[in-house]
Amino acid sequence: MNAAAGSAAPIGMFDSGVGGFSVLAQARALLPAERILYVADQAWAPYGDRSLASVRERCFVIVEHLLGAGAKAIVVACNAASAAALHQLRAALPDIPFVGMEPAVKPAAAQSRGGVVGVLATTATFQGELYGSVVDRHASGVTVVQQAGLGLVELIEAGMLEGPEVEAAIDAHLAPLIAAGVDTVVLGCTHYPFIAGVIRRRLGNGVQLIDPAGAVARQLGRVLAGRAIAASADAGGGVAYRTSGNPDRLRHQIRMLVGEESPDTGRIHL
Numbered sequence: 188m189n190a191a192a193g194s195a196a197p198i199g200m201f202d203s204g205v206g207g208f209s210v211l212a213q214a215r216a217l218l219p220a221e222r223i224l225y226v227a228d229q230a231w232a233p234y235g236d237r238s239l240a241s242v243r244e245r246c247f248v249i250v251e252h253l254l255g256a257g258a259k260a261i262v263v264a265c266n267a268a269s270a271a272a273l274h275q276l277r278a279a280l281p282d283i284p285f286v287g288m289e290p291a292v293k294p295a296a297a298q299s300r301g302g303v304v305g306v307l308a309t310t311a312t313f314q315g316e317l318y319g320s321v322v323d324r325h326a327s328g329v330t331v332v333q334q335a336g337l338g339l340v341e342l343i344e345a346g347m348l349e350g351p352e353v354e355a356a357i358d359a360h361l362a363p364l365i366a367a368g369v370d371t372v373v374l375g376c377t378h379y380p381f382i383a384g385v386i387r388r389r390l391g392n393g394v395q396l397i398d399p400a401g402a403v404a405r406q407l408g409r410v411l412a413g414r415a416i417a418a419s420a421d422a423g424g425g426v427a428y429r430t431s432g433n434p435d436r437l438r439h440q441i442r443m444l445v446g447e448e449s450p451d452t453g454r455i456h457l
């Protein structure tokens with residue numbers, strides 16, 4: 188499937204909603220000539236509270252859609268979806284290059300001075316085998332404190348990025364991490380960079396935040412170059428946004444979070 192997709196084909200990227208925009212921004216900055224087809228599965232968001240099996244099922248449906256639209260590579264711009272399905276997608280579609288998210292425990296463990304690292308991610312991400320294997324492989328000698336995000340994705344999808352309600356929610360999440368003495372916190376959900384400013388303020392100086400989006404974009408660049416399917420430098424690039432939810436709401440979210448005034452948006456029935 189899609190063996191013929193060449194360098195002019197789009198990259199498929201998806202998330203449960205707008206979280207993947209944090210990865211999209213890095214990918215566009217690094218690879219401006221690429222066309223990207225972004226799917227927000229907002230009719231099914233949030234993924235984080237769903238079973239891994241149901242998230243996996245959605246991932247296969249979305250990937251099928253992206254491949255049907257000619258995608259040459261797929262970025263799973265969602266930690267929960269990567270936890271639920273990345274391994275299975277790669278096994279089922281060995282010819283398709285997949286780039287996924289994994290909680291950035293490796294750089295966090297390397298950078299932590301005090302050896303106590305916090306990971307903020309959704310429940311689904313912590314349940315996946317990927318998380319356990321990342322901790323096993325990269326966190327020896329480091330204490331990893333996990334904190335499940337409850338309700339944060341909903342706030343971000345609603346456009347609430349600051350203010351007392353957001354601060355209260357963030358404080359409740361950070362309290363156990365602060366009590367454990369973390370000096371490094373991993374943003375293990377692609378939505379969270381949109382509230383990173385508040386998280387940073389509430390954590391205070393001396394605690395560093397790690398967002399893997401830049402590393403994921405660089406990995407995407409390597410994968411495209413390695414397969415010789417990168418867009419030619421003079422190609423136009425750009426993003427088409429599709430949602431399984433409400434396209435008017437998505438347009439509003441794009442204006443607010445991406446700053447694009449007239450995005451190409453539409454509804455898909457998946």
Ligand code: DGL
Nearest residue numbers: 203206234235266267377
């Ligand atoms: N943005 C997502 C992630 O990285 C999913 C959040 C959700 O839908 O719960 O995990």
